[in-house]
Amino acid sequence: MENNLAYTEPSAAGMSKPAGWKRFFRQLVQQRALVVMSVPFVVWLFVFKYLPLWGWTIAFQDYKPAKGFWDQKWVGFQHFEFLFGDERFLRVLRNTLVMSSLNLVLGFVTAITLALLLNEVRQLVFKRVVQTISYLPHFISWVVAAGIIQAVLATDGIVNDLLMWLGLLDDEVLFLGVGHWFWGIFGASIVWKDLGWNTIVYLAAMTMIDPAQYEAAEMDGAGRFKKMWHITLPGIKPVIIVLLIMNVGYLLESGFEPQYLLGNGMNIDYSENLDIFVLKYGINMGNFSLSVAASMFKTVVSFILLFAANHIAKRLGEARLY
Amino acid sequence: MAELAAKRRKRRRIRMSFGDRVFEAVNFTLLTLLMVVTLYPFLNTLAVSFNDATDSLKGGIYLWPRKWTLENYRFVLEEATIFHATLISVLRTVLGTVLTVLCSAMVAYTISRPEYVLRKFVTVAFILTMYVNGGLIPTFLLMRDLGLVGSFWVYIWPGLVGVFNLIIIRSFIENLPDNILESAKIDGAGDYRTFFSIVLPLSTPVLATVALFTGVYQWNSWFDVFLYNSSYEHLSTLQYELQKILQNSNASQNAPDFIAAGNTGASMVTPYSIRSTMTIVASVPIIMVYPFLQKYFVKGMVVGGVKE
Incomplete structure (x- = not known):
């Protein structure tokens, strides 16, 4: 960034326009290798x-695939009005917000906890093994993960077996068939999948903490837990805050794959989110206009949220989006 | 950093109070529990994949097969559809990864050059796509109009250069020692030479990270297959085949068909055992690769996570 300033300065410093352009094109020719490597x-x-942004016009049309662009009927905000009066859309919006909040809160709490615990492990081999295993679910596909989760939660799966053995259940339960349990299953699934992965940034932040702080605390007679609570946790606070703010920007991004793959007719009232709504109306029902209106709504809100989040993070003087 | 941490640990080992011992024990138990919860589903699936299909239906398979068999694997590997889908998966993974790594590195190199006049423009053009995208239907219509529906290239072109990759490669190149690139320039190396014979070899760690992320993404993809190529069976991938089986066994009405299809002579396979076997086949390549790249992707995530 600093280097860049030095190069843009001359042109900004009151050079006459033609000379500026001439200079620009001369440089462009000089740097043709870089141009060839990036402009394509x-x-x-x-x-x-x-x-594809051009396709947003579809949201304001009564889109018929067979017709050309100029023959479409324009209907203004009709589809948006329909959406916000549609019970199904509002339910989908609720599910999206609930699941992304769940994702946010659970993701942070569990990852920070695990990072704190890992940071306290002294046997390096054990630590390395735990870390490597905890990354595993992140790398496998959601298709595989969903298959595994279905098997675990099936009526003859391990969860039912365990709960019956413990006497907590009298009869086998088809967990994915109970609608209001879906959010819980979703939360557990994403934690299972990304817990280890999410610790990476926190563990890196922990290595930056000054060891002198721990020594001072030890002098004062602080035990392991106290040091963790009063030094390690405050030490990574800036990272936590920045990541938290940035993640708020993704509030309408609750994910697509887990809901789609684990969702079924029995839990649809709780599993269906914005992305699935867009897919069903668009691809399955062929109502392109409504589908585009819904996804455009999502993008515009996300855009505002992300920009605001980035702005706030920047003002806090910490890392930012770019 | 690592040395400091090691020193710290050594010093702290000197004395351990009772409270610390309890803490240590609790910590060890929790982490072991985490490993069990993470690994159990995989080990269980592995056991089922090696267990006799009809026997598995009785339940009660946990960590070890009850009736050993290789029948499930034989069936999955001999099934023409699955075999072909695996080939497509491998092809898109290899080709997609090579092209993405190369193209991302190329763009990242240009926007790491402070003297490049289009640097700001290119950077902003890419970064803006993190905020806005056309969405499902407009993208679908575009792919159709470009003639990519029903084509293998729909797996490659849309994801050619990713912003996240660009950011981590750029910051890696920017952190290379200045004098290396400077002396290359003094020796008369142009940008092509500098990129191909200096920057690329020096960037191996970050390129390994990007290759891993891209490879995993390509290997795991099923949604683009479903969206663009679901009616073109010759372009199906392993993950999409697995997804179809998953959905079928979910609906369970379709299960008898599948059993009948798999009932060849004396041996018998079931959707459940096929699903488990395919799960293993689909995960093994990843499980074999990611632990070796751990050092690299951890670094990549730290850079990307903070700069993202």
Whole structure:
């Protein structure tokens, strides 16, 4: 960034326009190798990432796939009005918010706890083994994970077996068939999958804590738990706060795969979220306009949230989005 | 850092109070429990995959097969659809990873050059895509109009250069010692030379990270298959085949069909055992690779996690 300033300064320092352009093109020719290495990918970016934005117009049309762009009927905000009066959409919105909040809170609490525990392990081999195993579920696909979770929660799965053996259940339960348990199952699943992975940043932050602090605390007679609570945890507070703020920006991103793969007719009232709504209306029912309206709503809200989150994080003087 | 931590540990080992001992024991128990909870489902699936299919239906298989058999694996590997899907998975993983690593590194190199006039423009163009995207339907329509529906390339083109990859590679290149790139320039090396014979070899750690992330992403993908190529069986992937089986056994009405299909002569397979076997086949490549790249991806995540 600092280097960059030095190079942009001359052109900003009151050079006349033609000379500025001339200089710009001369540099462009000079740096043609860099241009060749990057501009094709900007074109790629434009086609694959920016061009689809044009498709948002569909949300304001009564879109018929067979017709061309100019023959579509424009209906203004009609689809948005429908969405916000639609009971199903509001339920989907509720599910999205609940599950992403669950994701946020559970994700933070469990990852910070595990990082604190791992940080206290003295046997390095044991620590390494725990870490490696805890990363495993992150790398496998949600398809595999969902299959595993279904097997574990099946009527003859280990969870039923354990609960019956402990006498906590009288009869086998089809856990994924009970709607209001879905959020709990979802929470447990994402914790299982990403717990270890989420500790990486916290563990890195912990290595930055000044050892002198621990020594001073030891002089004062602090035990292991006290040191963890009064030194390690406050030591990673800045990282926690920044990550927390940045994650609030993803409040409408509750994920798609776990809900889609673990969802079924019996828990649909609790598992269906915005992304599934968009998929079902768009691909399954062919109601493109409504689907695009819903996903456009999601993107616009996310955009605002992310920008605000990034701005706040920046003002706190910590790491930021880029 | 590691040395400091080691020293700290050594010093703390000198005396351990009773409270510390309790803490240690609780900590050890909790972490062991975590390992069990993480590993058990995999080990159970592994046991089922090696157990006789009809016997598995009786339940009660935990960590060890009751009636050993390789029949499930034989069936899965001989099934033409699954075999072909595995080939496609391998192909998209290899090709996708190579292209993504190369292209991402190339763009990252250009935006790490302070003198590059388009540096700001390219960087912002990429970073903005983290905030906005067209969404499912517009993207689908675009792929259709580009003729990518029903094509293998729909697995490769859309994810060619990722912003996250770009950020971690760029910050790695920026942290390379300045004098290396400087002396290359003085020796008359152009940007192509500098990139291919200096930056690429020096960036192996970060490229390994990106390769792992991309490889895992490609290998695990099923949604793009479902969305674009679900009616083109020759382009199906292992994960998508597994997803279909999962959904079928979920609905369970379709299960008898599948059993009938798998009932070849004396041997018998069930959706449950096939599912378990395919789960193992789909996870083994990843399980074999990621532990060896741990050092690299941890570093990559720290850089990316804070800068993201």
